[in-house]
Amino acid sequence: MRIIAISFIISFHIYGVFSLRDNQVPVYYSKNSNSSVELHESRTGKFLPFYTVVRFKNNECTATNGLVGTCYLRSECRTKQGVAFGSCSRGLGVCCVVTRNCGGLPTSSNNTYFRSPGYPDYYNGSSTTCTISIAKNRDSATHVRLTFTDFSLAQPNPTTGQCQIDRMNVLGSEIIPPVICGENTGQHMYLRFTPDNSAMQIIILANSSTTFRRRWSILVTQHEQNESPPPGCLMYFTENSGQVKSFNYNLNPPLDSTRKLANQAYSACVRTNAGYCAIEWSISGSDPFHMSGNAANPVIALSGNDCSSDYIIIPNAFIPTNPPASQSRDRFCGTAFPTARSSTTPFTLRMITDGDELANRNLGFSLNYLQLLCQ
Incomplete structure (x- = not known):
């Protein structure tokens, strides 16, 4: 058997x-x-x-x-x-x-590095743009995150803040982010796919007519809605505390120059974590806030109607050391920043600059945030 x-x-x-x-x-x-x-x-x-x-x-x-x-x-x-x-x-x-370097077929691979030709060597530039196309890799993906692991392009025009030599811009996102240039290592952007799910394009112009130690390495990742920011947020932070900087922020710009980029309009959002009901914004280090005026002049903190061209917006913010605390304000500018709190959610800081930054050594801003427990 x-x-x-x-x-x-x-x-x-x-x-x-x-x-x-x-x-x-x-x-x-x-x-x-x-x-x-x-x-x-x-x-x-x-x-x-x-x-x-x-x-x-x-x-x-x-x-x-x-x-x-x-x-x-x-x-x-x-x-x-x-x-x-x-x-x-x-x-x-x-x-x-x-x-990926410049050109080629659209990439849908998650965790793709978009790098300058010859990276990590410095790139002399070209007369043409360097472009990568990002295709959606799954139906449930809603956002692309660009993490600038290494990003150094030529500085903006020293008197206007315009990105005239080198620049990076994005096409195909639901909300088009501002053009950026300069030093942005450690920064990030969240970009949302359009309803027709068409590919996005990251376009970098590195002008070979100007000698500069430029290079970039950008990590491209795709995320679903539960991992992504609320609508309208270009930057997104999820920790209870952290630091937010404007693009190209630096403490040591040359004399008669500016680091603050022109034509910026974007929001940095902080996820409201469980048990937290308010947020506090404060300066980080020395000399961290130059949004308007001349950095060589005495420190002046301005807010409200005094801020009309370059400023940040913190919705319904108030100064806890200035009674009555119920007197809220939204706009902050000048060459100094007072500690401010807000309980409006989602926690948001919005950056606004006009088209002419002037040669006044404005840096932009670097602010710490701290979520406050519910009382």
Whole structure:
């Protein structure tokens, strides 16, 4: 009598699903996985061969070179023109780092680095623009985050604040962000896909007619709505405390020059965390606020109707040291900033500048924020 042994597969849900067979280590995977690999085990004698399909999510991973990658099969990484740096998902996948320079087909790979040609070497520039197109990688993605891991373009016109030599602009976002240039390492932007889900374009002009130690490395990630800011927010912060800076902020501009960029209109938002009902904004370090006037003049803090061209807006803010506290104001400008609080949510700081910044050594702003517990 011939006896056929049948290996039963038992699957059940504990933070996903795992398959367990004789002499095998349990392999965990998720119902919503993106990658799969087929494991074949041959049995000799009277046992039949069988296949195991293991799925794993294409999660973010840290590559062995320190960059951010995505966990893919090695073949998928090659298809995406990425480079494998180490393994992930218990050795089933590789941590795939995708890098793009100028031009080429639109990229939909999450965790893509958009870099200047020859990075990390400095880029002499070109007479044409350097562009990358970003296509939506899944239906549920609503936003793209640009993280400026390294960003150094030529400074704006020293007397007007206009980005005339180098500049970065974005096309295809639901709300078009301002043009930026200068030093912006550590900054970020959130951009929302348009309703027709068309690709976005990041366009950098690095003018070869001006010699400058320019280079950039921008990490491009895609996010769903629950990971993204409220409508109208270009910057988004989620911690209980932190620091917000205007683009190209720096403490040491040359004399008769400006670091503050012209034609800026954007909002930095702070997520209201559980148990917190208000936010406090205060200066960070020395000389952190130059929004209008001349930085060489005595320190003057202005607010309200005195601020008409370059200023920040904190909705329904009040100065806690100036009674009565019920007297709120929105606009702040001048060469100094008083500590201000607001309970209006979402917690927002809006930056406004006009088209002519003048040669008055204005820096922009660098402010600390602190969420305050509900009373």
